[in-house]
Amino acid sequence: MNVTVYTKPGCPPCDATKRKLDKLGVSYEARDVTTDPEAKARVQELGYLGTPVVEYGETHWQGFSPDKCKQLADNLAKDAA
Template identity: 75%
Template sequence: MIVTVFTKPKCEPCNATKRKLDKLGVRYTAIDVTESPEAVARLKALGYLGAPVVECGDMHWQGYSPDKCKQLADNLAATQPADEQAAGEYLEQSA
């Protein structure tokens, strides 16, 4: 399953989100929205205007949320090989 973290420079919530995911062993791709008009368009399409935004399958959230990061890590570990629908359902239940 692909995890993407949309970030921007000097953003403490962005850095905290990446640190938490790193600590939990979640592999992700970080995209700097200040360098990618496509990323900005993607965030707007999802309904967000700020960073960080974490996107995984059909689920996404804005802001630093250690609980959601932990739930995502737990779900990813439990669904090897990755299953996007299961991850979405797991995150939906905890929202």
């Protein structure tokens, strides 16, 4: 499964989320909702109106959440073991 971060330019929480995931060694695909209509539609399908949105399988959340980023990294490490 892949981690996707739905983002947009000039979004400090988006940048903070990507920095945190980078620091934790989590690989992800960043999708810009301002230029990718499918990404924008997916965010809306998930029930969110803003960014960032992080999605991994059945897990997803909106906003910068260092705790959730850490939990995601821990779960990915367990899955890889």
